[in-house]
Amino acid sequence: MPRTVYINGRYCAPEDATVSIFDRGLLFADAIYEVAGVIDGKLLDFASHMQRLDRSLVEMRMPAPLTHDEILAVMRELVKRDQVEEGLVYMQISRGSTGDRDFLPPEGMKPTVFMFAQHKSDVTRQEFQNGIKMISAPDIRWGRRDIKTVGLMGSVFAKWTAKEAGGAEVLMHQDGYVTEGGATSFYIIKDNTIITRPLSNDILHGCTRKALLKILEDGDIGLDERLYTLDEAHSADEAFITGASTFVCPVVQIDDAVLGTGKPGPVTRRLQDIYMDFIHKDAI
Numbered sequence: 001m002p003r004t005v006y007i008n009g010r011y012c013a014p015e016d017a018t019v020s021i022f023d024r025g026l027l028f029a030d031a032i033y034e035v036a037g038v039i040d041g042k043l044l045d046f047a048s049h050m051q052r053l054d055r056s057l058v059e060m061r062m063p064a065p066l067t068h069d070e071i072l073a074v075m076r077e078l079v080k081r082d083q084v085e086e087g088l089v090y091m092q093i094s095r096g097s098t099g100d101r102d103f104l105p106p107e108g109m110k111p112t113v114f115m116f117a118q119h120k121s122d123v124t125r126q127e128f129q130n131g132i133k134m135i136s137a138p139d140i141r142w143g144r145r146d147i148k149t150v151g152l153m154g155s156v157f158a159k160w161t162a163k164e165a166g167g168a169e170v171l172m173h174q175d176g177y178v179t180e181g182g183a184t185s186f187y188i189i190k191d192n193t194i195i196t197r198p199l200s201n202d203i204l205h206g207c208t209r210k211a212l213l214k215i216l217e218d219g220d221i222g223l224d225e226r227l228y229t230l231d232e233a234h235s236a237d238e239a240f241i242t243g244a245s246t247f248v249c250p251v252v253q254i255d256d257a258v259l260g261t262g263k264p265g266p267v268t269r270r271l272q273d274i275y276m277d278f279i280h281k282d283a284i
């Protein structure tokens with residue numbers, strides 16, 4: 001089936017979607033992005049992604065090129081045209097092009113916007129069922145990880161390290177403390193309490209994290225948002241990652257440390273069930 005993408009107000013084939021070589025997204029990674037998960041052919045956490053997009057736009061001093069309703073309409077159209085049942089929609093907004101390379105952009109630039117849908121989820125069914133191994137690596141990303149920019153080579157380098165050591169995802173750490181996964185939020189569980197790093201400029205503010213923690217507010221599983229070391233992660237009872245197309249995925253090994261029995265633990269299984277139940281009802 002031919003794929004349809006969206007660029008600057010029109011739908012077209014991928015090979016017809018072109019941007020200038022002077023686009024600041026190419027020259028400076030001067031661009032932000034969002035990834036919304038798709039389940040049952042519907043979008044997950046749309047409002048939350050729009051909230052984070054608005055925040056990224058403000059921090060980057062970029063105007064909003066489309067309203068939330070316009071973005072929703074395009075995302076739905078791409079999901080429909082590409083017949084995506086489970087996967088994601090990617091949206092990128094760059095500052096645009098002046099036809100030259102200058103560090104400081106002038107006022108009033110017209111952003112470049114493109115979107116595409118993708119069938120692939122970030123974890124396989126087998127990983128979702130059996131859990132994954134993570135490999136730790138230093139977090140070498142820049143200091144504003146709360147802005148979802150496309151300058152992602154720090155994450156790519158870290159993910160290479162993990163892959164070469166047999167890990168499905170990297171667990172990044174800085175100054176002795178865990179930050180997050182290469183493209184996922186990370187959590188450990190100790191004595192029926194979820195421990196995760198508090199929001200700051202050091203991590204991306206995950207939409208899945210936000211949704212999951214909100215669902216858990218009234219439950220019997222504790223939450224402790226604090227810094228924790230890699231040693232604590234190695235000796236956790238359980239661990240898991242979350243992301244827009246990762247959902248809740250168990251972690252059964254970190255480096256050489258096998259967590260619990262080496263199989264997804266009971267709390268993680270419960271969280272998976274609770275979250276999957278929620279998204280099947282909540283997707284729009």
Ligand SMILES: Cc1ncc(COP(=O)(O)O)c(C=O)c1O
Nearest residue numbers: 183184185204206207208243244
């Ligand atoms: C570094 C990082 N952390 C966390 C996440 C998870 O965020 P979300 O749940 O919004 O997909 C992502 C997703 O791309 C990410 O790249």
